[in-house]
Amino acid sequence: MAFCRRRRRSSSALVLPLILLLGAFGSASAQTDPLPSWNETATKQSIVAFMQAVTDRAGSKFVPPEQRIATFDNDGTLWSEQPIYVQFAFALARVKALAPKHPEWKTSQPFKAVLDGDMKALAASGEKGLGRLILATHTGMTTDEFTRTVMDWISTAQHPRFKRLYTDLVYQPMIELLALLRSNGFKTYIVSGGTVEFMRPWTERVYGIPPEQVIGTSFLTTYRLGTDGRPVLFRQPKIDFVDDGPGKPVNIQKVIGRRPVLAFGNSDGDQQMLEWTAAGEGSRFMGLVHHTDAVREWAYDRRSHIGRLDKALDEAAARGWTVVDMKADWKKIFSFE
Amino acid sequence: MAFCRRRRRSSSALVLPLILLLGAFGSASAQTDPLPSWNETATKQSIVAFMQAVTDRAGSKFVPPEQRIATFDNDGTLWSEQPIYVQFAFALARVKALAPKHPEWKTSQPFKAVLDGDMKALAASGEKGLGRLILATHTGMTTDEFTRTVMDWISTAQHPRFKRLYTDLVYQPMIELLALLRSNGFKTYIVSGGTVEFMRPWTERVYGIPPEQVIGTSFLTTYRLGTDGRPVLFRQPKIDFVDDGPGKPVNIQKVIGRRPVLAFGNSDGDQQMLEWTAAGEGSRFMGLVHHTDAVREWAYDRRSHIGRLDKALDEAAARGWTVVDMKADWKKIFSFE
Numbered sequence A, B: 001m002a003f004c005r006r007r008r009r010s011s012s013a014l015v016l017p018l019i020l021l022l023g024a025f026g027s028a029s030a031q032t033d034p035l036p037s038w039n040e041t042a043t044k045q046s047i048v049a050f051m052q053a054v055t056d057r058a059g060s061k062f063v064p065p066e067q068r069i070a071t072f073d074n075d076g077t078l079w080s081e082q083p084i085y086v087q088f089a090f091a092l093a094r095v096k097a098l099a100p101k102h103p104e105w106k107t108s109q110p111f112k113a114v115l116d117g118d119m120k121a122l123a124a125s126g127e128k129g130l131g132r133l134i135l136a137t138h139t140g141m142t143t144d145e146f147t148r149t150v151m152d153w154i155s156t157a158q159h160p161r162f163k164r165l166y167t168d169l170v171y172q173p174m175i176e177l178l179a180l181l182r183s184n185g186f187k188t189y190i191v192s193g194g195t196v197e198f199m200r201p202w203t204e205r206v207y208g209i210p211p212e213q214v215i216g217t218s219f220l221t222t223y224r225l226g227t228d229g230r231p232v233l234f235r236q237p238k239i240d241f242v243d244d245g246p247g248k249p250v251n252i253q254k255v256i257g258r259r260p261v262l263a264f265g266n267s268d269g270d271q272q273m274l275e276w277t278a279a280g281e282g283s284r285f286m287g288l289v290h291h292t293d294a295v296r297e298w299a300y301d302r303r304s305h306i307g308r309l310d311k312a313l314d315e316a317a318a319r320g321w322t323v324v325d326m327k328a329d330w331k332k333i334f335s336f337e
Helices: A007-022 A024-031 A042-055 A086-101 A103-107 A111-116 A119-124 A126-138 A143-154 A172-183 A196-207 A247-255 A268-278 A311-319 B007-022 B024-031 B042-055 B086-101 B103-107 B111-116 B119-124 B126-138 B143-154 B172-183 B196-207 B247-255 B268-278 B311-319
Strands: A069-072 A187-195 A214-225 A231-241 A262-265 A285-292 A322-325 B069-072 B187-195 B214-225 B231-241 B262-265 B285-292 B322-325
Touching (some): A042 A172, A042 A322, A103 A111, A111 A119, A111 A126, A119 A126, A126 A231, A143 A196, A143 A231, A172 A187, A172 A262, A187 A196, A196 A214, A214 A247, A231 B268, A268 A285, A268 A311, A268 B231, A285 A311, A311 A322, B042 B285, B042 B322, B069 B172, B086 B103, B086 B111, B103 B111, B111 B119, B111 B126, B119 B126, B126 B231, B143 B196, B143 B231, B172 B187, B172 B262, B187 B247, B196 B214, B214 B247, B247 B268, B268 B285, B268 B311, B285 B311, B311 B322
Parallel strands (some): A069 A187, A069 A262, A187 A214, A262 A285, A285 A322, B069 B187, B187 B214, B285 B322
Antiparallel strands (some): A214 A231
């Protein structure tokens, strides 16, 4: 309104609003902290410095916008994975819900263990038993049916310790980091060992990450005509691809076809994704979330049966990757705190 | 410059530039034809009507921006596929280039046929022979090495009939359609029977489609540490997934996780992708490029050995899908005409 007081300032009238519009985000982020849930530690400084470097067109570390790919593990990196993976809690709930249709489960392991609440017998069934539970609850239906089942469960099921929706147990500092990356032109991806269609129904709402930017373990899917003549995609009881460890860079190449500039994980299953990211040319950022806060969340690393962080922690130390100390670096872990 | 002549127009000084900036595309497309290489036929009208319907927020056919996914076959849909698939021309050139390192090829089919220029013997080697040529020339190297080979070839190799770069043989009307879709908020994808990493090095430059929006047939790839200790992704001589026919909707689900709103193909290999697109709710657009112009390009359909269009043509007629008659609907086929 003030730009047109005098006729000789008429050229500003065109230029200034454009600058204001184009620079809107830039000035907002200069004035307010885009990472308010991070303490003012070296970790936060390394993130902010990286972001400034890759977006500084005049600097030597500039990364062209189309190359700004950031990949994040999900379980233990973006949300809690204790005491059991959320997807596994979903599988247990589905076994209970489907039991009336499967009378044979009453006498067959590992299903009997789930129905009896016998966690010891369940653990004894080992990886093979857990695999059977996953297949029995995640396959044998169309993709649309599975999506509906996930949406129904995730919108009501509660975490046993926090008595809150699982989607409340996402890490607020990481939500802020995802938003900061996107505001700086990054495409943010999830690259998870969890199965891809368990995540897609809710990642856009919770993380701002659309389905097409979610990569994960997948089941064999086949195209066929349904009974009404309409085509369906049917989920077969067979793993198609395990998106973990060396599978992560392989799947990143398969789906994205570009090497990430930034990658974040929390366990040895993310080690190769970080190595692949680190091996690219130019600016790179490799991050690990280290679970060090038994009071607000959990503390675990080298000896944990879930999200073990051992070899990757050594490699991070040897190569100078950023290790987020949850207790020291995060002012707030969950938004409800 | 004219907005500030009088003080009482100062409020326009702020508002007008914003409108001009925000509405730049909208007003431009209202005034200029975004599809100048299309004749004014029913086909063009159906495209324009679809675009208006899905973007009209007040209408019953509105499609929310995040759901605007458009998938395109590549060979025969976005560029010429005659007299042989471009990727196959690349394979033949690579056999010749690699022959000095493979003396055994002089006496072994189908390599001998390629080196002798004996197209009859090559054809006699059948699909199995062609598969061996593809594996021998597309695998056995790192992803980075393969990308460099493709870039070198595609920037120099010429089409035998037109004596031009293969990337000059893209269809100008389809380039305009891709741009129109993107200007209306669509994400444009390639979903091709061709191998994905043969396309990714040049699709952004030629079609405006970035690598992460290119889907195709893939080879098994493995992660390993190179001799210098740096990780590489190595292309193994084994097909991972055939992105053709029913494989197209399967791969669309795997990679995108959303059903397309618009899909375009040109052969029976695209039939299931169009069926899957058609089976979604709300507005849909299914298109087939029918090669009807033997003078400017080629004319072929039901009996062609490349890009056979037979069952899909019948289904298009039965279900009212849009069939582009290249000769009648396209004012210009290639930009160099």
